[in-house]
Amino acid sequence: MKLxxxxxxTLILAGGWSLSMFTPDRPACYSELVGxxxxxxSFPNARAYPPAVGILSNARNCLSCHDNNGPxxxxxxxxxxxxDKDTRTSxxxxxxxxxxxxxxxxxxxxxxVAGYKRGGGLPLPYRNAWLYIDPSTIGSSSLLxxxxxxEVNLPMSCRIAGDELEGFEDYHITSLPxxxxxxxxxxxxxxxxxxxxxxxxxxxxxxxxxxxxxxxxRKIQLRIR
Numbered sequence: 001m002k003l004x005x006x007x008x009x010t011l012i013l014a015g016g017w018s019l020s021m022f023t024p025d026r027p028a029c030y031s032e033l034v035g036x037x038x039x040x041x042s043f044p045n046a047r048a049y050p051p052a053v054g055i056l057s058n059a060r061n062c063l064s065c066h067d068n069n070g071p072x073x074x075x076x077x078x079x080x081x082x083x084d085k086d087t088r089t090s091x092x093x094x095x096x097x098x099x100x101x102x103x104x105x106x107x108x109x110x111x112x113v114a115g116y117k118r119g120g121g122l123p124l125p126y127r128n129a130w131l132y133i134d135p136s137t138i139g140s141s142s143l144l145x146x147x148x149x150x151e152v153n154l155p156m157s158c159r160i161a162g163d164e165l166e167g168f169e170d171y172h173i174t175s176l177p178x179x180x181x182x183x184x185x186x187x188x189x190x191x192x193x194x195x196x197x198x199x200x201x202x203x204x205x206x207x208x209x210x211x212x213x214x215x216x217x218r219k220i221q222l223r224i225r
Contacts, residue, residue, distance in 0.1 A: 058139045062129070062196045062215050070214035072125060072197050077117035079171045080195055080216055085109040088167070098193075098220045100180065107181045114195050115161055115173030124172040125197035125214075129158040132178070132220070134191050147222065149186030154178040182224050193218040 059065065072078065082091045082098045091098045091110065102108045114128045132155040137145045146152050154176065163175040195218075200211040 060138060061194050061217065062213070066196065066211070066213050066215070068213065068215050070125070070197060070199065070212040071122045072116050072214040075216075077120050077122070078197075078216065079113060079115050079117070079168060079173060080193075080218060081113045082193075082220070083111040083113060085111050085177055096218070098218060099223060100220060101223045101225050102180055102182050104182045104184065104186070104224050107179050109177050109179045111165075111175055111177055112157075112193070113165060113168060113173055113175045114197070115168070115171045116197060117171055119170075123199060124161070125199045125212075126161050126172075127158060127198040128161055128174040128195065129156075129198065130193060130195045131156040132191055132193055134189065147186065147189035147191065149183050150189070150222065151181040151183060152178060180222070182222075186224065188224050189222045191220050191222060193220055 082100070083089065084091060086109070088111075091100055093099055100108070100110060112130060114130060116122070116125055118124065132152070133145045134147045146155055155178065157174075157176055159174040159176060161172050161174050163173055165173060165175045168175070195216045196213050197216075198211055198213040
């Protein structure tokens, strides 16, 4: 009997602690996390963190909420590349699309490299938000926005720029790995990479005009060998 009471008490306390983690005591905005890594590791409150905000909505892309008003409109200074993590070779095709070939049941890791050229007289973007998405899932109720049968560990990120990667020394970049796995039910598929270069702070009072941003989009073919 004592053991049962102890177990029930433990579950109640654990449940209360879990709920307290996800119950914000005040509104929080994205800019509050910048420069305060302790928020990320201590999880004091549940916080919406882009681009996760958009993946749950019917928004076609970032421009449904944000202005394309930044100074990085020219692709001459842009770097947006997908690299094979093992060979560091680009997966870009001659027409600007990307081809990611995988063996069924065997994980493959690619690097998403995004940023803008240094020394061009422009202020550099310091947050890069990107999302890999199956466009056919936009507007659906599914929380899985990747093609059916595909497993992926990092289909989105919002990261402060400043990563270092050989061959990209002239660019202010983010570089993160993403691992894909085609299961037995997966088919070859087409997806999109949606990227926003951003600079400036957000606030709940004026979320748009205080941030400069430019949007880019790339097509990616997932092919099973």
